[in-house]
Amino acid sequence: METLDLFAMRESYNRQQIMLCFNGPISRSLIEEIGNALRNYLAADHANPSSAMDVFAVYIEMTQNIRHYAKVRNWADQEAGATVVVARNDTDGRYVVSAGNLIETADGEALIASIEELARLDKAQLKARYKEQLRKPREDNSVSGAGLGLIDIARKSSEPLKASLQTVANGRSFISLSAVI
Structure with a gap:
């Protein structure tokens, strides 16, 4: 195993104002803790x-979405891991909540398209989209939620959501999502 330079990690986290960082398999109890x-911290x-x-x-929304996705895919802990970071920007006092996880590339591309679409909407349009989604009937055999979570994250964010997708291997990618609060 590669030797960790904890001091360098600490200095990097301090420079980036990272309050909380987690990387690994994520369970319901761990999300709560x-x-x-x-x-x-807040x-x-x-x-x-x-x-x-x-x-x-x-x-909560980001981590539960990651956990739900891995559970639906029936992935092992190594595949079901999450990377979660919460940082504070001292210049404007806002917080950045970021999360990432492995995802099937096709699912990631669809999610990126949804995030980009939401990023183009203003607050009034996001509110209307949320209400519209709330009224839509849910499919009985649907494995995901009603689609409100991502819209709600966009509504709470003070800037458009930012996301990226990095190809990993075997038809999978790593998706990263950041929201500024």
């Missing part, structure tokens, strides 16, 4: 209560 730590940081709620909600 990290969520509790995130709440404590409280210690004296975050605006509304912003803190939004940061927490976006973290």
